[in-house]
Amino acid sequence: MPKKGRKLNKCDGQQEEVPVKQKKSSAASGPLCFDSPRDFFQSLISPMSVDEFFQQYWEQKPLVLHRSDAGLASYYRSLFQLSDLQQLCSHGLQYATDLNVCRSINGEKKVLNKGGQVKFSQLKKDFEQKKATIQFHQPQRFKDELWRVQERLECFFGSLVGSNVYITPEGSQGLPPHYDDVEVFILQLEGQKHWRLYKPTVHLAREYSLEQEEHIGTPTHDFLLQAGDLLYFPRGTIHQANTPSGVDHSTHLTLSTYQNMSWGDFMLDVFPSFMFDSMKTDDRLRCGLPRNLLTCPAYGPEINKQVCVFLRHLADNLEKENKELRCTDMKRDFISNRLPPYLLDQTDVEPSGKMPSLEDTVSIRFKEHLLLTVEHSQDNTDKATELVVFVLHSLKNKRETHMMGTSEEEDEQGSQFQGLRFPLTHLAALKQLFSLERVAVADLQQIQDEDKLGLTLGLWSEGLLRVC
Structure with a gap:
């Protein structure tokens, strides 16, 4: 799996935060075009x-x-x-x-x-x-x-x-x-x-x-x-x-x-959730293992053959049903460790303009620095297996620690991701907002008016949405 805060061309040594003096005026483009x-x-x-x-x-x-x-x-x-x-x-x-x-x-x-x-x-x-x-x-x-x-x-x-x-x-x-x-x-x-x-x-x-x-x-x-x-x-x-x-x-x-960005890395990320979902509907995957399989010094060819049968069946189902794969770890590693937008000031991420209403048309801000993930709820409750949608962003990432790894203290505390969580029912509306330049709040799909207001207000409060 990708490692949080990994370095490219890393070196050994203790990590210390170095103060950075930032200019607040945009440099001229020169011979390069930064438009997109x-x-x-x-x-x-x-x-x-x-x-x-x-x-x-x-x-x-x-x-x-x-x-x-x-x-x-x-x-x-x-x-x-x-x-x-x-x-x-x-x-x-x-x-x-x-x-x-x-x-x-x-x-x-x-x-x-x-x-x-x-x-x-x-x-x-x-x-x-x-x-x-x-x-x-x-x-x-x-x-x-x-x-x-x-x-x-x-x-x-x-x-x-x-x-x-x-x-x-x-x-x-x-x-x-x-x-x-x-x-x-x-x-x-x-x-x-x-x-x-x-x-x-x-x-x-x-x-x-x-x-x-x-x-x-x-x-x-x-x-x-x-x-x-x-x-x-x-x-x-x-x-x-x-x-x-x-x-x-x-x-x-x-x-x-492109470190750790291969098909193999992607499959390591998406396969566990895909297998978990498949076990819910395929009782063959829930059948017990042969007795004492884990204590055997080696597995015979019949075990390899059975695993191949399962893998072929999973591949057929994925192709036939066109299921949507869920990439989580790779997305979270990228969004939590990438650079923030160029010359972004924290005042830039405060709520922008008027609060959205059902009569308004809205658009997503900083779209290039946002990601959607669908994953299991991280709450320590009986509903921990419930799927939810996360809107993750890199607006508060620290430029001065970019690609410098994480300290032992940060590793022990675990990752702190910036963003919002919504019910899975909001996924269609979020995809609509992310794919279109402008969307009328009233036209958001598959949710009630009350949820439309809650969704847009949550994004606006985080500085991720503006009223057009």
Whole structure:
């Protein structure tokens, strides 16, 4: 199952909340279009089209886009520079938690962290004298424009998007050849970086042993990136990068997504509830197991055969009856850990405008940051198996802890999800509100007038609905 508060490209170390200074003025769009998630992704991979990218490259093969656009290169440089680190060190950055200092030596990663709080003078010394790479974790916590970029990408992919900045001095390499279990986009921000990509030993790999460099074969791609260029490669792609001689230093940003977003992960999420529902109507699934089955040292072929019979029957019923599968854990993990809307202030989520009435037309606010789930009631009562609808949102998520994991105290307390709960009878009306731009309150489906008012008032009170 997806893990709450997981990191992409995680590091070891204690988690501490770092104060963030937020700007409250919207930055200029520059060469990227932020009008919609799709428009943004289209501008990010320009001149390639979105359809061509997903048909020919996504989860299939690397893509290298060399762009000789001075405006784009300037915008990329503004996202993060080596000079930004001096100011960021004043926020009380911690080694391992916020950044690593590392270098690839003889094919192995050597971590050169000092421990404790990061001092810029020591960081600069290690960078210049030890030729160490600075790996800065989740810079969107501090850089508003990266918050903006990653918020749009999370809306586009419907998946968490993490990031790291890698700053590597001349003639040095930070990491040995390695692979990641995420889809990776590389933005070259400063200088030049030499990249080598190798064919993965397992398609869409998650787990396999990476041998030494001399055994991983001939590179499938060997190229130089400069400011404004973009590189994409699928998860499982073995890769390495270094700053060539003659280049003062190189800075690139990794944008990583689609961790634990496979069909297998989805089936692990939806299958338990589907099986539970099937047991209610299929008495064969409620028949007792053979005597002493659990104490057997091994199960014979007849047990495998019986399980196959059940699975085929379940698949036939799912296809024939077109039952709606319920995805819960993956949705909750995403909505509770994603970024809040860009530059959102808490005053923005207060009830907007007049209170809704039956005569009004209404629309959902922050639709890209809301999710519907159907699941069992979480009340500790006899009705705990009753199905209810949850409207979950990310409006109060903390940007400063995005993709930084959770503390032991938070894990013990359990997840606290922001949103509202409604009876299952309200599902059709909620789907109506989520699918249409505007809906007349009186036209909400399958509920009485009193429930229509209760539903819209609940959403309005949470700041999720406005009267048009």
